[in-house]
Amino acid sequence: VLLGCWAVIGHTHLDGSWGRELNDGKSSTTKQPPPKRTYLQTVQQLHQRIRVAELGGRGSEGKQWLTSLVRYLSLNKDEERLREVLQGVISSSKSLIHGEERLELMGSLLKVVGSTCQRVYSEFKQQLDWASSRE
Secondary structure (H helix, E strand, C coil): CHHHHHHHHCCCCCCCHHHHHHHHCCCCCCCCCCCHHHHHHHHHHHHHHHHHHHHCCCHHHHHHHHHHHHHHHHHCCCHHHHHHHHHHHHCCCCCEECCEEHHHHHHHHHHHHCCCCHHHHHHHHHHHHHHHHHC
């Protein structure tokens, strides 16, 4: 089954230095951001991996890929896409997302965003605090 998932996804650009930085949560200040095409391909592949994990019922794997996507978007300061992803989590009608309680997942994703995208962090931290007070 896992091999089938990899066949659906295809090769990835996460094997290069950007992939290592993504996994480490670090950004090199000496490197240029990836070319737009490579960047968009990586974002698309991360979305595909999240979807494959969802379809396969592998919550922890889905959470791992979602966290990687948020980290990648944060490192590249892609606030628009980052907002879309975080809004999808916080406004979800599901109480569990990738096997984790929705608001707990949001809290862990905000830790990944941290000071990299402070404006996005502040917006969603405020929403998380409000949502937590209502539950």
